[in-house]
Amino acid sequence: MLIDLRSDTVTQPTPAMREAMFQAPLGDDVLGDDPTVNALEAKAATLFGMEASLFCASGTMTNQLAIRTLTRPGDDVICDYLSHVYQYEGGGISVNALASVSLAHGQRGKLTPDLIREYIYSPTDPHKPLSRLVVLENTVNKGGGCYYTVPEIAAIRRVCDEYNLLLHLDGARLFNALVETGDPIEAYGQLFDSISICLSKGLGCPVGSLLLGRADMIRQARRYRKLMGGGWRQAGFLAAAGIYALDHHIDRLKKDHARARKIGAMLEHLPEVEEILPIDTNIVIFRLPETLLAADYVAQLETKGIRGISFGKHLVRFVTHLDFTDEMLTEMETKLQSVVVS
Numbered sequence: 001m002l003i004d005l006r007s008d009t010v011t012q013p014t015p016a017m018r019e020a021m022f023q024a025p026l027g028d029d030v031l032g033d034d035p036t037v038n039a040l041e042a043k044a045a046t047l048f049g050m051e052a053s054l055f056c057a058s059g060t061m062t063n064q065l066a067i068r069t070l071t072r073p074g075d076d077v078i079c080d081y082l083s084h085v086y087q088y089e090g091g092g093i094s095v096n097a098l099a100s101v102s103l104a105h106g107q108r109g110k111l112t113p114d115l116i117r118e119y120i121y122s123p124t125d126p127h128k129p130l131s132r133l134v135v136l137e138n139t140v141n142k143g144g145g146c147y148y149t150v151p152e153i154a155a156i157r158r159v160c161d162e163y164n165l166l167l168h169l170d171g172a173r174l175f176n177a178l179v180e181t182g183d184p185i186e187a188y189g190q191l192f193d194s195i196s197i198c199l200s201k202g203l204g205c206p207v208g209s210l211l212l213g214r215a216d217m218i219r220q221a222r223r224y225r226k227l228m229g230g231g232w233r234q235a236g237f238l239a240a241a242g243i244y245a246l247d248h249h250i251d252r253l254k255k256d257h258a259r260a261r262k263i264g265a266m267l268e269h270l271p272e273v274e275e276i277l278p279i280d281t282n283i284v285i286f287r288l289p290e291t292l293l294a295a296d297y298v299a300q301l302e303t304k305g306i307r308g309i310s311f312g313k314h315l316v317r318f319v320t321h322l323d324f325t326d327e328m329l330t331e332m333e334t335k336l337q338s339v340v341v342s
C-alpha cells in the first residue's frame with residue numbers, strides 16, 4: 001500500500017463528489033451563464049459575508065489576481081519570507097503586479113502588528129515604494145500548518161487601517177484553521193479586502209480556488225483572469241466538486257489533524273528525527289541531523305512505500321488528507337521504523 005503524504009493535493013475525488021460533478025448543469029462561464037459556477041461563487045461569497053467571488057484554476061492564480069488587483073506598479077507588498085506568494089509563485093508579485101516585496105521574518109511565518117509596522121515606508125519619502133498591501137497566510141504551509149486566530153488578525157487589520165494598507169489572505173488551508181479555532185467564518189469576510197481559498201487541498205477537489213472580495217474588485221480580477229488566459233467554459237463540472245466539498249468536507253478536517261498528531265508521536269521515537277515542529281493542523285515538518293540530507297531520506301521513505309517531500313536541506317514534510325486512512329496510519333509506524341539511515 002502506497003502512503004502518499006507529499007501534499008493534501010494528491011487526493012482523488014470521492015464517488016459522491018464524482019457523481020455531483022457528472023450531474024452538474026453546465027453553461028459557458030466566459031459568457032457568465034454556467035449555473036454551477038455561478039452557484040459556487042454565490043455560495044462562497046455568502047459563506048464569508050463578502051460581496052462576490054471568482055472561481056479560478058489554482059491558488060496561485062487567485063493570490064496573483066488579488067495582488068495585481070489591489071496594487072499599482074511600484075507599490076510594495078508586505079509578507080513573511082516563508083509565504084507562498086513569495087516563495088512558490090514564480091516571482092509573480094514582480095511579474096504580474098510590477099510590485100516590490102518587503103519580507104518580514106515572523107515566528108513560523110506569522111506576522112504581528114509590530115513586525116508589520118517595521119516594514120511600512122513613509123508615503124512622503126520619494127526614495128521608497130508605496131506600502132500598499134499586507135498578505136497573510138492561514139494556515140502557514142512552511143510554518144508547519146500553524147494558524148492565526150481572529151483576534152490576532154483583527155490587531156493586524158487595525159494597523160492596516162491606521163496606515164491605509166489593504167489586507168489579503170492566502171487561505172489555501174483556511175478551513176484547517178477554522179476547524180481548530182472555531183472562529184466564525186464571516187469574521188474573515190469583515191477583516192480582509194480579499195481572500196483566496198483552495199478547494200483542491202484539504203477539501204479534496206480535483207481542481208479549483210476561489211477569490212473573494214468586493215464586487216468591483218472581483219470584476220477587475222475577472223478581467224485580469226481573462227487576460228492571463230484563465231477564462232474557462234463548462235467549468236461547472238469542477239464547480240460542482242467545490243459545492244460538494246463545502247457541504248461535506250469541512251468538519252472531517254479534524255480527523256486529518258488528529259492523524260497528523262499521531263504521526264508526530266511516531267516520529268518522536270525515531271533516532272534520525274532531531275526536531276518536530278508543533279503540529280497544529282494537517283502538516284508535519286521535521287528536522288534531520290546535519291549528516292542526513294532530506295532528499296536522501298525521502299528517497300529511502302519511497303522504497304518503503306511512504307511519500308513525503310524534502311522541505312529544505314534537512315527538513316521533511318508530510319501532509320495528511322482525505323485519502324489517508326487509519327489503516328495507513330497503523331502501517332506507517334512499522335514502515336518508518338524500517339528506514340535505514342547510515
Ligand SMILES: Cc1ncc(COP(=O)(O)O)c(C=O)c1O
Nearest residue numbers: 058059060061084137141170172
Ligand atoms: C499556502 C498556499 N498558498 C497557495 C498555494 C497555491 O495553490 P495552487 O497549487 O493551487 O496554485 C499553495 C499550494 O500548495 C499553498 O500551500
